[in-house]
Amino acid sequence: xxxxxxxxxxxxxxxxxxxxxxxxxxxxxxxxxxxxxxxxxxxxxxxxxxxxxxxxxxxxxxxxxxxxxxxxxxxxxxxxxxxxxxxxxxxxxxxxxxxxxxxxxxxxxxxxxxxxxxxxxxxxxxxxxxxxxxxxxxxxxxxxxxxxxxxxxxxxxxxxxxxxxxxxxxxxxxxxxxxxxxxxxxxxxxxxxxxxxxxxxxx
Numbered sequence: 001x002x003x004x005x006x007x008x009x010x011x012x013x014x015x016x017x018x019x020x021x022x023x024x025x026x027x028x029x030x031x032x033x034x035x036x037x038x039x040x041x042x043x044x045x046x047x048x049x050x051x052x053x054x055x056x057x058x059x060x061x062x063x064x065x066x067x068x069x070x071x072x073x074x075x076x077x078x079x080x081x082x083x084x085x086x087x088x089x090x091x092x093x094x095x096x097x098x099x100x101x102x103x104x105x106x107x108x109x110x111x112x113x114x115x116x117x118x119x120x121x122x123x124x125x126x127x128x129x130x131x132x133x134x135x136x137x138x139x140x141x142x143x144x145x146x147x148x149x150x151x152x153x154x155x156x157x158x159x160x161x162x163x164x165x166x167x168x169x170x171x172x173x174x175x176x177x178x179x180x181x182x183x184x185x186x187x188x189x190x191x192x193x194x195x196x197x198x199x200x201x202x203x
Contacts, residue, residue: 002056002059002060002061002062002076002077003059003061003077005059005060005061006055006056006059006061007055007059009052009055010051010052010055010056010059012039013035013039013048013049013052013053013056014052014056014061016035016038016039016040017035017039017056017062017073017075018075018078018079019079020038020039021034021035021038021039022073022074022075022078023088023089023090024078024086024087024088025074025078025087025088025090025092026074026075026077026078026079026088027072027073027074027075027078027088027090027092028072028073028090029070029071029072029090030053030064030070030071030072030073032046032049032050032053033046035049035053036048036049053073060076061075061076061077062074062075062076063076063093065093065094067090067091072090074090074092074093146180146183146184147180149183150176150179150180150183151172151175151176151179152172152176153169153172153173153176154166154168154169154172154173155168155169155171155172156168161173
């Protein structure tokens, strides 16, 4: 579909052509000033519309052609609507459109500007993807071992534990094991939450 392939910056104009500037069959005179006034009222958007129309033509969203000596455009996939017998006063496009350097669209210079802008957008997106890949491939720092932060396994008199029976050592060891279990469970919950398909789900 031409809309999906269109540059992002031209999509507001594509939506305006769908909903405001064209007739029931998706056609309208190719007068950039009138199209700009319909889609962007109160703004000086004629040059912007010229560039966007060229981009949308390149993406396959619309076609330009001539009718009775004037240039018109037709959307390749106009919105489906209940026209109740209404028809367009502009005939459907012929098999071939108008020359690529038509006067209404500013000649070949406008097309070159549009092509240059598309190339600049593509280069910007490629740079963003390259930066993202670099961040993704960058090695993560090692995790701090839990044992370094765990409470001692023995009492005050036996901080490293002892083999002989010692009540305080047993209590300390149970606290030590409980702390490790809680930390491991917390880490598992964090990892599960980061991979969950439903980030809003309550734990």
